[in-house]
Amino acid sequence: MNQAAKRYAEALFKSAQEIKEVEQIRQQLNVLKELADQHSPLKKMLSNPLLNKKEVANALHELTKKIKFSTLLSNLLQMLALQKRLSLLPKIFSYFEEITDQSQGILNAYITSAQQMNEKQKKALSELLGQKLSSQIKMQEKVNTDLLGGYIIRVGPYLFDNSLSYKLNKLNQSLKKVL
Incomplete structure (x- = not known):
């Protein structure tokens, strides 16, 4: 599972680098992490594999649209929801942070x-x-x-x-x- 999270983080970093949104994505990941920590319904949605994956993807799309997240991050979250891989998010956050630090x-x-x-x-x-x-x-x-x-x-x-x-x-x- 860690390898998958690492690959997602690397792909996210490369894509963010191409569109020059690395720092913006980093900040948005931190916002999402804080939101999940502060709001148990969101945390449950991100960690419960029994929820309908399409409903979760739609809810994440609406959330990211409402708080004006990058399209890149929004698409990643929806894809992870549809593939039932939202449980990888904490590791993806961690690897993305590490890759960003190394690049700087x-x-x-x-x-x-x-x-x-x-x-x-x-x-x-x-x-x-x-x-x-x-x-x-x-x-x-x-x-x-x-x-x-x-x-x-x-x-x-x-x-x-x-x-x-x-x-x-x-x-x-x-x-x-x-x-």
Whole structure:
């Protein structure tokens, strides 16, 4: 399923790029995501495969027309409804965002730390990563108290593990070799 979502996102991006509406589509996807989060009837319509696919497609067409969404996005939503693939929307959103960021030279950095970082730490880390990777960095942080201290950073294919639990594990392995 993830591959299908990725293909839809890539096709949407290429089509949006051709008509120079990438940023507009990105904003509209965020609006749709917020609407679905705030309005449970819309969320149910997007996630319930038992609903009549033509009725769902028509409802989405009316919704996108009313809030003046791009024809490209409207057509995608209707097609997904008719193919009963609306469940792919969250992944399509995510992949589209990722592809758009990559096209603009922005790398997503996923930071897992033992405790919440303050703004000064986030800024310093973002600047350091930006310098090292020669890119603009968009950071997403989560807290995992199992790390004991330090952080783990994942940027694309790179993984930087500077956590206390990793260091203790390495020390433990070294001691086992010696003993």
